[in-house]
Amino acid sequence: MRHLLEIDDLTPNELGAVLGLAERTDPPAVLDGKGMALLFEKPSARTRHSMERAVAQLGGQPVTVRGDEVGLDGRETVEDVTRTLACYHAAIGARVFDHAVLERMAATGSVPIVNMLSDQAHPLQGLADVLTIGRHFGRIQGVQVAYVGDANNVARSLALSVGMLGGKVRIASPLGYGMRPEDLDRLARAGVRPQLTHRPEEAVEGVDVVYTDVWTSMGQEDEAAARRKAFAGFEVTEDLMALAAEQAIFLHCLPAHRGEEVSAEVLESPRSLIWKQAENRMHAARGLLAWLLEQ
Numbered sequence: 001m002r003h004l005l006e007i008d009d010l011t012p013n014e015l016g017a018v019l020g021l022a023e024r025t026d027p028p029a030v031l032d033g034k035g036m037a038l039l040f041e042k043p044s045a046r047t048r049h050s051m052e053r054a055v056a057q058l059g060g061q062p063v064t065v066r067g068d069e070v071g072l073d074g075r076e077t078v079e080d081v082t083r084t085l086a087c088y089h090a091a092i093g094a095r096v097f098d099h100a101v102l103e104r105m106a107a108t109g110s111v112p113i114v115n116m117l118s119d120q121a122h123p124l125q126g127l128a129d130v131l132t133i134g135r136h137f138g139r140i141q142g143v144q145v146a147y148v149g150d151a152n153n154v155a156r157s158l159a160l161s162v163g164m165l166g167g168k169v170r171i172a173s174p175l176g177y178g179m180r181p182e183d184l185d186r187l188a189r190a191g192v193r194p195q196l197t198h199r200p201e202e203a204v205e206g207v208d209v210v211y212t213d214v215w216t217s218m219g220q221e222d223e224a225a226a227r228r229k230a231f232a233g234f235e236v237t238e239d240l241m242a243l244a245a246e247q248a249i250f251l252h253c254l255p256a257h258r259g260e261e262v263s264a265e266v267l268e269s270p271r272s273l274i275w276k277q278a279e280n281r282m283h284a285a286r287g288l289l290a291w292l293l294e295q
């Protein structure tokens, strides 16, 4: 049984197979007559809707629940919730505060577990990001991607997905908000060696893709003021975009905060592919599930 807790749960070949399935408009109905539980400890717009639609497109029935409805480790243990949901569902997707909860779910060995975002990783986003880059440039090999901002869950999954498919990754973060040594070790094990800097201008110089995400992720709200201070100068503006390649595109996983990590002008500019990227969440999710449920 396979799970998707982070992009490197897939080999580069498997990643390619998932992207191939994402392009198919007639995917195998791997969830025909089956359910998939989608459990959310945090809010969501894109992930909930893209996953519900993907499950339906594969012939299945999505059942969305809030974490507090099942009471993870409160009403009953994570393991008991997982084994209970597995009585009715062929797979479980979960958005959790603590990545270890996903590992405990997977360790029950009951059904495939899909990470719908944790504090550590956002692999469904990473899949949609490489789908978007691949569709736009016709390849990922050799494409230069600069991530400007917090080296967070989204940045880790992006670096893995781009790097494992032969793209080049640069990351610009303020001191104290960059990739941790253990993140870099994990990336290196997947063959990914990002170029690191504390200067956004250096990261975006000549790149094909400029990517950013919020400075304060869900669960870090009490750090928001300190983070706004630390990330001053890291806003992706038209001036910063002007340093990238002439045909460079802008990506953001969303939700976005205009005037913080990105200006309204960049978000709304023709270079911004954020709505294609959001749509691709559904195609990527469908491809992933079509692959995962055939293992």
Ligand code: CP
Residues within 6 Å of the ligand: 043, 044, 045, 046, 047, 048, 117, 125, 253, 254, 255
């Ligand atoms: N990008 C993303 O995961 O969006 P949601 O938090 O709205 O699901």
Ligand code: NVA
Residues within 6 Å of the ligand: 117, 118, 152, 153, 154, 213, 214, 216, 217, 218, 253, 254, 255
């Ligand atoms: N890094 C953000 C991504 C939201 C989709 C968070 O974890 O809140």
